[in-house]
Amino acid sequence: MIRLTVQRQAILDLINRSNQHWDAEELARCLGQNGEQLGIATVYRGLAALENAGLIQSIQLADKKRYERANKGHHDHLVCTKCGDIKEFCDSEIEMRQQQVAQDLAFHMTGHQLLIFGICESCSKDSQEDKTA
Amino acid sequence: MIRLTVQRQAILDLINRSNQHWDAEELARCLGQNGEQLGIATVYRGLAALENAGLIQSIQLADKKRYERANKGHHDHLVCTKCGDIKEFCDSEIEMRQQQVAQDLAFHMTGHQLLIFGICESCSKDSQEDKTA
DNA sequence: ACAAAGAACGATAACTATTATCAATATCAA
DNA sequence: TTGATATTGATAATAGTTATCGTTCTTTGT
Numbered sequence: 001m002i003r004l005t006v007q008r009q010a011i012l013d014l015i016n017r018s019n020q021h022w023d024a025e026e027l028a029r030c031l032g033q034n035g036e037q038l039g040i041a042t043v044y045r046g047l048a049a050l051e052n053a054g055l056i057q058s059i060q061l062a063d064k065k066r067y068e069r070a071n072k073g074h075h076d077h078l079v080c081t082k083c084g085d086i087k088e089f090c091d092s093e094i095e096m097r098q099q100q101v102a103q104d105l106a107f108h109m110t111g112h113q114l115l116i117f118g119i120c121e122s123c124s125k126d127s128q129e130d131k132t133a
Numbered sequence: 134m135i136r137l138t139v140q141r142q143a144i145l146d147l148i149n150r151s152n153q154h155w156d157a158e159e160l161a162r163c164l165g166q167n168g169e170q171l172g173i174a175t176v177y178r179g180l181a182a183l184e185n186a187g188l189i190q191s192i193q194l195a196d197k198k199r200y201e202r203a204n205k206g207h208h209d210h211l212v213c214t215k216c217g218d219i220k221e222f223c224d225s226e227i228e229m230r231q232q233q234v235a236q237d238l239a240f241h242m243t244g245h246q247l248l249i250f251g252i253c254e255s256c257s258k259d260s261q262e263d264k265t266a
Numbered sequence: 267a268c269a270a271a272g273a274a275c276g277a278t279a280a281c282t283a284t285t286a287t288c289a290a291t292a293t294c295a296a
Numbered sequence: 297t298t299g300a301t302a303t304t305g306a307t308a309a310t311a312g313t314t315a316t317c318g319t320t321c322t323t324t325g326t
Contacts, residue, residue, distance in 0.1 A: 001301085001302080002302085003292090003294085003302060005292080005302090005304085007303080023283090025282095025283085038304085039304065039305035040306095041284090041286090041307085042303080042305065044285075045304085046303095049303095062198075063283075064282085064283060064284090065195075078242075080240075081243065087240065089234050089238060091230050091233075093230045094227050094230045097227045097230075098247075098249055100224075101211075101222050102211065102249055102251060105211060105222060106254040107211050107254065108251045108252040108257055109250070110214065110250055111249075111251070112249045113246075113248050114231075114247045114248075115246050116234070116244075117244040117245060118235060118243045118244070119240070119241040120241075121238075121239040121240065124239075134272085135273085136272095136274065136322070138275085140274080157312080157313080158312085171276080172277065172278095173277095174275080174314080177314075178274075178275085178314090179274090182274090197312060197313090198312085198313090
């Protein structure tokens with residue numbers, strides 16, 4: 001049985017209270033600053049357990065896994081390759097087409113991950129300024 | 134300037150001759166068996182160089198990066214979580230909606246990666262057999 | 267053809283994210 | 297309370313990948 005210990009409660013609270021996409025290291029650091037210092041292994045295990053329980057969700061980026069609140073429902077992500085910022089979106093058209101594609105290929109779909117890479121609005125502005133400066 | 138050395142030629146040939154999604158380790162092993170033994174660092178660098186040159190392409194899975202021929206054009210992937218098999222598909226509807234989503238969010242899209250996870254046809258059959266056996 | 271400049275090679279050390287180990291501790295259920 | 301079980305935290309280990317560095321090609325200008 002999965003236990004919701006004080007350590008896991010702390011992890012869950014922090015994630016739920018924020019809108020970020022945390023990696024384990026960042027999260028541990030932030031908890032440490034709040035006086036809730038946990039071992040890094042505990043953080044990794046806690047994140048895995050919470051995700052398993054459906055209390056948080058994650059996206060797997062090239063380098064590391066990032067966790068976020070689960071109470072926002074399903075969505076996909078836009079990842080800015082300049083500043084690392086992550087935006088969210090959900091498009092029902094895309095969701096439906098995926099189901100269709102899987103069905104057409106006799107594939108029993110259990111999940112998906114769509115990442116759109118590019119430059120976010122504020123980074124685009126920054127680079128324009130660079131040119132005019 | 135990027136050089137197409139014998140080592141890189143060997144990597145490129147192997148990838149072009151096959152339809153697989155290779156990881157660096159597998160590729161090095163296979164080349165070794167063909168009498169083309171290269172240092173693992175050379176393989177990694179070669180793959181990166183070839184991808185940079187647009188001669189091969191890659192997908193980033195959770196654990197490792199996998200490379201494939203580039204002469205098939207853009208497509209996305211269905212990944213079987215049981216046997217690891219990777220199928221390909223391309224859906225113009227999805228491609229278009231992505232552009233739209235990015236535009237709506239003032240995001241300058243430069244690329245994307247869509248992975249659909251699930252159980253492939255032959256693995257589904259296998260597990261049915263298991264039940265009836 | 268020759269020498270200097272620039273790439274690439276290969277062995278291996280280093281790095282990063284993550285998981286495994288294990289003794290100590292905390293929690294639950296009867 | 298007690299025993300069974302889960303979790304913790306320190307740390308070792310693992311996996312994939314990149315960095316280092318001396319050596320070995322290539323290329324290019326003369």
